[in-house]
Amino acid sequence: MGSQRNSALSDQLRAIAGRDYVLDRPEDLMLYEYDGGVRTHRPDVVVFPQNTEQVSQIVKLAAKVQIPIVPRGAGTGLSGGAIPTEGGILIAFSRMNRILEIDADNMRAVVQPGVVNQILSDSVAHLGLYFAPDPSSQKACTIGGNVAENSGGPHTLMYGVTVNHVTGLEVVLPDGEIVHFGGKAAESAGYDLTGFFVGSEGTLGIVTAATVKLLRRPERVATLLGIFETIDDGARTVSAITAEGITPAALEMMDGWTLQTVEAFCHAGYPLDAGAVLLIELDGLAEAVEEEAEQVRKVCFEQHAREVRRAKDDNERTLLWKGRKNAFGALGRVSPSFYTQDGVVPRTKIPAVLEFIEGVSKKYGLRIGNIFHAGDGNLHPLIMFDARDPEQLHRTEQAGEEILQYCIDAGGSITGEHGVGLEKRNLMSHLFSNDDLDVMLSLRNAFNSQSLLNPGKVFPTSRTCVETRGPALNPILVQEGM
């Protein structure tokens, strides 16, 4: 974009959002060129709207001058979903961070997209309520980002991912129109556009408010740490627990190397000489939790656990979770960069996929740590590398792709909770046929036919299919060379 045009655009945005709420100097824009993934691209301008009406005006302006828009929450996403790959306007939601309503009787909250996940739970704690989706980044990530990516977290094993907790949305469509889907009721008349827009990664519209479910805090919580000599024993325990008819609230796994690294940082009391640990949480009615805790302990020992510890109180529980939730930060101390994958396999395939990952690690000469949501088969292999070395980055991406291809071949998926974004878009054609993608693209074009809203996300641009812009109803995916 030419600097004159850029300056004119900034002035127009200032007229909408206020003089102090537009950034366009290179040193400011640098802060918005990345998220939690490995790719970067700088926006032309960043704007901080205060309300839905301003968002609508910004979107109308972008449509008029045909400039892309990318919405951004806290930038903690791990798939490049908030990277402005084609420059343009980045809408940052840090000013739209108000909880608009807490309706304890109906166990609902209405929130703006910039509300931080943890702050929502903290704000309703005095009512005995909380918001269930708990990504590891919950101290920073926003509800808007959670909705866009359909985020999960450890406790989504029992309680479901974000879409299971959203009953209504306020959305600004790509033409600037403000629409409302759903409401506070558990079900609404008409197509479930609320469910369809959640997880659409900002490619259909921009969410400016969400009505979310709040859950009642459980009466009893039991947090167990199963310690295993081998990662294989830990992995087998996961399906053994499920086979007992027990659905824990959370069932997390960490391998031995990751444990040592995390323990050095967090001092959570993890064993330093174990092959793997399972962090198992049960919650609910006291009688049921106590019985299940005993059953889980028995299953762990049957699967050769060396020891099963139980957190004695809230402090011990918090410490065990602190290690898990801060693990990514801990790994940052031992490697200049790491690349997080988000593959999913049927949970019975966990032992096989872990063996495969070990092989990939040796093949590419890259250390890979494993810390993941074992209960639902959602892997997070963390590949350690140095981003300053382009050859290492290339090897890292190849290793990641090989792992995800294995997940697809095992009947799984390329993303369980992080979203496709920029980084996995070219793997979409491994998971979906051209017809599948064609249907999705015709739906995107029904709302966002010019692809001005978060362009370059979700849909592949690789050899087999390319994304083109066009009106709805045309076959959009074309074979290269056609």
Add this chain to the structure above:
Amino acid sequence: MNATGVSFDVARELRAICGEEHVAEIEKTSVVAVSPASADEVVAIVRLANQHGFSIAPDGGRNDSYPPSKADVHLRMHRFAEVEHYDPADLTVGVGAGTTVAQLNALVADGRLMFGCDPAFPELSTIGGVLAAAKHGPLRQAFGGVRDFCIGVRFVTGDGRKAKGGGRVVKNVAGYDLMKLLIGSYGTLAVITSASFKLFPAPRQTRTFLAEFKTWQEALRLRDQVVRSPLSPMCMEIVSPLARKMMRPEMTDDAWVICICGAGSDAVLARYRKELGSAITRELEDEDERHMWTVLEQFPFGQTAEVPDAYRTSSVFAPPAQLSETLRILQELSNPACIGRVGLGHLLIAAPANDEQGVWSLDSLKHRLPISVQVVSNWSELDSMPSMRAVKQALDPNNVLRGRELF
């Protein structure tokens, strides 16, 4: 052709696609019923419809008393009954859209698992129908709606594209969530050919606790008490006095009943008794318990799977705290028979069909009830209609699929 039904030529072409024995003309109508056996046959039929301008209504093909649609062709999906995958250790299953809920439950029972949806008449309800109509039964209290545990879907769009959304794993955010779009779309966007689901461990034992009250206000107080307690019942239903008389003619007294199904060990069930205390008037188990839930699930259809002529049904969802206001207005109208997922704010109303004032019409209900209450079967005047039209246009531009007249 639409005015006079499907022409002879089209019927002949349908026979060429599916075979002579799988196409039938429905007596006393100009409607043709066709029973395809594969997604490719559905593609061929849908493309034919786009070419010749006839309309299609998909149905499960298991229930002859299914309300006749105005569409030219009924697409009966009962031959889609194959098991695509069943992975008991992963708690997942994928079946053809024509599989009945009873067949699915029989399949997974050996693994001590269950399907999380219990619609009325499981031997007639097909998976495709459950998804298309977003059907639910009392188990919704524990497991949510089918939108919460359908993990993948295969379908043919109204413009004849064979596609899928989701997959076979319990956690998956790759691509748009097409399951959400098709669930509750009443066959107006695509013909569902198969679907995958998360399954749930079947409880080892259950008990049902009944509590009777003179007024609905007292009944709702028990609901509030349970919601605020640590109990997490599998089912929690309210039954109005008239609904109870319809289900159990021998019950003549005017009582509102709250039915709570608890699952778990002896200790857990003892906790239910302690929490519910003197509110419990009866406790059911085994055959009595199963019978009670079957009768309740079938309301207001009775034994026949047909809506009694004297009634018309409406389904409403209120935010739970607005259920009392909803019940107050319904009582003022004329004390209808109703049951519902009381913990979730749901009511299924069976109102008199003899309704000359139009009190029970969907529009009337919508305007009388609080604005936050959703009359789920009423799609008129929806704010989201332009977006719904955009979706319809993207998947069925010629409006071929008419599982329901919407546009």
